[in-house]
Amino acid sequence: MALPKAFIAKYQDLLGNESGPFFEALSGPVHKGFRVNPLKESQTLVDLEKDQPIPWSRDGYFGQVLGRGIDHTTGLVYSQEPSAQFVAEVLSAQPGERVLDLAAAPGGKSTQLAAQMNGQGLLWTNEIFFGRAKILSENIERFGVANAIVSSADSRDLAEQLPAYFDRVLLDSPCSGEGMFRKDPEAITYWSEDYPRECAERSEAILENAVKMLRPGGVLVYSTCTFAPEEDEQIIAWLLDRYPEMALLPIDKVAGSGIADGRPEWADGNPDLALTARLWPQDLPGEGHFVAKLKKADDADAGKKVNVQKPSHLSAEESALLNDFLAETVPGLAFSEERLITFGDRVFLLPDNCPAFGRIKILRAGLCLGTFKKKRFEPDHALALAIHPSQVAQSFAIDDERQWTAYTHGEALSTKADLKKGFVLMTAGGNGVGWAKYVNGQLKNFYPKGLRH
Numbered sequence: 001m002a003l004p005k006a007f008i009a010k011y012q013d014l015l016g017n018e019s020g021p022f023f024e025a026l027s028g029p030v031h032k033g034f035r036v037n038p039l040k041e042s043q044t045l046v047d048l049e050k051d052q053p054i055p056w057s058r059d060g061y062f063g064q065v066l067g068r069g070i071d072h073t074t075g076l077v078y079s080q081e082p083s084a085q086f087v088a089e090v091l092s093a094q095p096g097e098r099v100l101d102l103a104a105a106p107g108g109k110s111t112q113l114a115a116q117m118n119g120q121g122l123l124w125t126n127e128i129f130f131g132r133a134k135i136l137s138e139n140i141e142r143f144g145v146a147n148a149i150v151s152s153a154d155s156r157d158l159a160e161q162l163p164a165y166f167d168r169v170l171l172d173s174p175c176s177g178e179g180m181f182r183k184d185p186e187a188i189t190y191w192s193e194d195y196p197r198e199c200a201e202r203s204e205a206i207l208e209n210a211v212k213m214l215r216p217g218g219v220l221v222y223s224t225c226t227f228a229p230e231e232d233e234q235i236i237a238w239l240l241d242r243y244p245e246m247a248l249l250p251i252d253k254v255a256g257s258g259i260a261d262g263r264p265e266w267a268d269g270n271p272d273l274a275l276t277a278r279l280w281p282q283d284l285p286g287e288g289h290f291v292a293k294l295k296k297a298d299d300a301d302a303g304k305k306v307n308v309q310k311p312s313h314l315s316a317e318e319s320a321l322l323n324d325f326l327a328e329t330v331p332g333l334a335f336s337e338e339r340l341i342t343f344g345d346r347v348f349l350l351p352d353n354c355p356a357f358g359r360i361k362i363l364r365a366g367l368c369l370g371t372f373k374k375k376r377f378e379p380d381h382a383l384a385l386a387i388h389p390s391q392v393a394q395s396f397a398i399d400d401e402r403q404w405t406a407y408t409h410g411e412a413l414s415t416k417a418d419l420k421k422g423f424v425l426m427t428a429g430g431n432g433v434g435w436a437k438y439v440n441g442q443l444k445n446f447y448p449k450g451l452r453h
């Protein structure tokens with residue numbers, strides 16, 4: 001890997017004697033990791049080795065996930081670089097809280113936060129670029145997350161809509177990506193001496209909005225995947241200076257893991273900056289990361305009141321179609337109609353007390369239940385991935401490779417199983433993986449066309 005001369009000079013200067021092992025590590029092997037998904041009822045399908053837990057990640061292991069493998073397709077695992085798994089652990093979202101992931105695509109940290117929240121509370125996950133937000137939304141669906149709002153908005157517009165609203169905010173900032181040089185050498189081509197400063201300016205602008213959205217007493221985690229002090233300690237020094245209501249919190253650096261303190265001497269010398277965390281490739285089996293955890297003062301400005309999103313009014317026909325579908329197919333799913341919202345023909349179950357969307361572009365408003373078709377209701381793939389098989393009236397277990405291949409190709413399956421005419425939850429290894437419609441010994445395939453392979 002050819003590193004820019006200016007990069008080498010900068011880190012020789014900053015790291016002194018440590019620079020040798022640092023540059024050596026940058027030309028060493030990349031470490032792969034994955035997380036298992038505790039939101040899924042059963043883990044029986046995971047055929048990846050789970051003998052090397054990542055010390056700083058609750059559900060994380062070293063190892064490589066295959067893109068088209070059943071583990072991945074069914075949302076049982078999420079492929080994520082080991083160091084990146086530390087960030088959401090530091091934020092530590094709790095069930096029932098209001099949590100914002102402000103720069104979230106493709107969704108590594110959001111899916112980890114969703115696992116921590118275990119379906120309770122509100123996870124608002126945002127990505128400014130619409131194309132990337134679509135990928136984020138697909139990953140949220142595959143992971144079986146029912147309580148997430150996925151939006152695509154500029155942080156300024158979000159802050160106007162949701163002032164002082166969240167218990168926890170994560171800004172995993174768009175950065176110069178120096179920590180990914182080893183994993184993704186293309187990142188080197190974007191680098192210049194000025195690039196970290198340019199990225200830092202963008203991060204400052206996003207951070208201002210992140211702080212606005214934090215409630216008094218709320219917790220903010222700021223992270224990057226760069227070594228650049230301009231985007232790491234110096235940004236936090238700037239934040240502490242600009243917002244006296246924000247204070248650094250200690251981070252559990254997991255004794256023996258190699259996670260290091262931040263470097264006050266690379267910013268304004270404030271000793272509190274040592275509370276931040278640095279993950280160096282020469283110290284641990286992962287890529288480069290920086291993490292800071294801060295709290296907003298309990299007596300900070302509480303902001304204006306945020307309204308609750310108004311539900312949609314279903315027509316009598318829509319209500320009847322939906323209620324018939326639920327009674328026949330998912331009798332174990334109970335909720336109040338006050339939580340239903342429609343986008344075109346699709347109906348979503350909002351998280352409890354969901355805040356109003358205003359003009360924010362929403363890609364996913366909680367759990368998509370399905371689509372109103374002419375005189376019928378068709379369940380959504382997201383519903384199959386998020387519900388527990390015990391909630392449905394009938395299910396069909398795919399128990400061999402041949403059936404799995406046929407189902408994910410979009411073929412109908414023949415069966416002698418004792419099923420009633422209507423929708424059937426298809427399961428694999430004990431988890432919902434999609435829908436089929438049973439008619440006369442045939443399971444008609446409802447696996448989404450875009451996912452067939």
Ligand SMILES: C[S@@+](CC[C@H](N)C(=O)[O-])C[C@H]1O[C@@H](n2cnc3c(N)ncnc32)[C@H](O)[C@@H]1O
Pocket residue numbers: 102103104105106107108109110127128129132154155172173174175202206
């Ligand atoms: C480090 S990545 C996020 C990775 C993600 N947290 C994960 O774990 O999968 C930063 C994200 O910020 C987005 N971004 C770029 N410019 C932005 C801006 N001005 N405001 C907010 N997000 C931005 C990028 O598109 C990118 O998806």
